[in-house]
Amino acid sequence: IHLCDTCVEKPCLKSCPVDAYxxxxxxxxACLALVRGPRGEPCRSGxxxxxxxxxxxxxxxxxADIQAFHMAAFAGV
Structure with missing residues (x-):
C-alpha cells in the first residue's frame, strides 16, 4: 500500500500552481516552466x-536550502 493511496485530503495535489502532479x-x-519563471521563486527558494x-x-x-539546491539542479538555473 502506498501512503498516497490512504491519504484522504491529498494536499499535495492542491499546492502546485501548475498542477504538475x-x-x-x-x-x-509545466513544472520546469514554472520553476524557471518569475512565479517559481517559492519553489526555487524552498x-x-x-x-x-x-x-x-x-x-x-x-x-529549505538543500531543497533549493536540488530544485536549481532540476531546473538548470
Whole structure:
C-alpha cells in the first residue's frame, strides 16, 4: 500500500500552481516552466510546494536550502 493511496485530503495535489502532479503523472515541462519563471521563486527558494505539502515524512524533509539546491539542479538555473 502506498501512503498516497490512504491519504484522504491529498494536499499535495492542491499546492502546485501548475498542477504538475496528478493522477495522470508528473507534468515535467509545466513544472520546469514554472520553476524557471518569475512565479517559481517559492519553489526555487524552498523546494517543491507539492512535495512540501505532503503530511507523510515531514520530519525527514531536507532543509529549505538543500531543497533549493536540488530544485536549481532540476531546473538548470
Amino acid at each position: 496528478s493522477v495522470d503523472g508528473f507534468a515535467h515541462q 523546494g517543491c510546494l507539492d512535495r512540501n505539502a505532503c503530511p507523510y515524512g515531514a520530519e525527514y524533509r531536507y532543509p
